Amino acid sequence: MKKNQWLEVGYSDIQRRAQEENAKIFFGDEAGFQSTDNRGRAYKRRGKTPTIDKSGSRFHCNMVCAVNRQGTLIWMMFLESFTAKVFTEFLSMLLSKEEKKIFLIMDNHGIHRSNNVQKWLKKHEERIGLYFLPPYSPELNPQESVNQDLKSYVGSFQVIRSPEGLVSTVDHRLTELQDEHRGGNFYHGNEVKYASQK
Numbered sequence: 001m002k003k004n005q006w007l008e009v010g011y012s013d014i015q016r017r018a019q020e021e022n023a024k025i026f027f028g029d030e031a032g033f034q035s036t037d038n039r040g041r042a043y044k045r046r047g048k049t050p051t052i053d054k055s056g057s058r059f060h061c062n063m064v065c066a067v068n069r070q071g072t073l074i075w076m077m078f079l080e081s082f083t084a085k086v087f088t089e090f091l092s093m094l095l096s097k098e099e100k101k102i103f104l105i106m107d108n109h110g111i112h113r114s115n116n117v118q119k120w121l122k123k124h125e126e127r128i129g130l131y132f133l134p135p136y137s138p139e140l141n142p143q144e145s146v147n148q149d150l151k152s153y154v155g156s157f158q159v160i161r162s163p164e165g166l167v168s169t170v171d172h173r174l175t176e177l178q179d180e181h182r183g184g185n186f187y188h189g190n191e192v193k194y195a196s197q198k
Contacts, residue, residue: 001134002192003133003134003137003140005134006134006137006140007135007140007194010134011194011195013186014103014105014131014195017103017129018103019069019099022100023101023102023103024068024070024072024074024098024100024101024102024103025067025068025069025098025103025105025195026066026067026068026074026094026102026103026104026105027060027067027068027104027105027106027141027142027143027146028064028065028066028067028104028106028143028181029064029065029106029107029138029141029143029146029147030062030064030103030109031062031063031065031147031150031151032060032062032063033060033061033062033063033150033151033154033166033170033180034058034059034060035059035060035092035160035166042050047146048090054097058194059162059163059166060079060080060163060166060188061077061163061166061167061170062078062079062081062082063075063076063077063078063080063123063150063170063174064071064076064078064086064087064090065143065146065147066094066104066176067142067143067146067186067188068183069184069195069196070183070184071178071182071183071184072178072184073119073146073174073177073178073183074093074094074098075171075174076089076090076172077091077167077170078165080169082111083111084111084114084116084117084120085116087112087117087119088116088120090105091120091121091124091128091132094128095127096125098133098153101126101127101128101129102127102128102129102131103128103129104128104130104131104133105132105133105136105141106130106132106133107132107133107134107138107141108135110135112130112132113132115140117130119160127139139192140191140192140193140194140195141188141192142189142192142195144166144189145186145189146177146183146186149173149177149186150170150174153169153170153173154166154169154170154173165172182184184196
């Protein structure tokens with residue numbers, strides 16, 4: 001499906017089905033975070049090179065997260081690679097957090113379409129449906145703005161000294177966004193306003 005088809009027909013069909021089945025629509029995505037990632041600007045006196053304190057160690061963590069128009073954020077942190085097993089664990093978490101049926105919209109990552117994931121979805125089709133954005137269109141996904149916020153926060157000159165510290169930092173920011181009910185703000189960008197309509 002092309003971008004214009006998604007905007008004109010694809011998402012509208014998902015909205016209609018969600019209303020018919022009393023389901024909640026979430027947009028989801030994965031993201032990785034590095035201890036060496038620097039964002040923003042540093043300052044020093046004229047003639048001095050700005051520096052950013054870092055631990056010197058290289059480590060990373062990963063996250064899969066979903067956000068809905070009402071501002072609910074549901075996420076899972078993990079240190080291993082993103083696999084079908086990790087994804088189905090996240091889907092199970094979604095079901096445990098929401099009583100209503102869930103329509104989850106993701107990108108076209110191969111894991112999302114893998115046989116193991118499709119088998120899992122078949123077993124839980126009464127509770128969850130998985131849909132896909134057009135290829136190469138991250139700008140249509142509100143969750144991408146969540147990822148950008150997190151990467152800016154993680155790279156904002158904090159000294160993170162361990163993988164556990166990195167996980168804690170990302171988790172803290174997500175909890176902050178959730179507690180302040182700011183998840184819905186990620187639906188306000190021009191490219192994703194289509195998903196903010198009832």
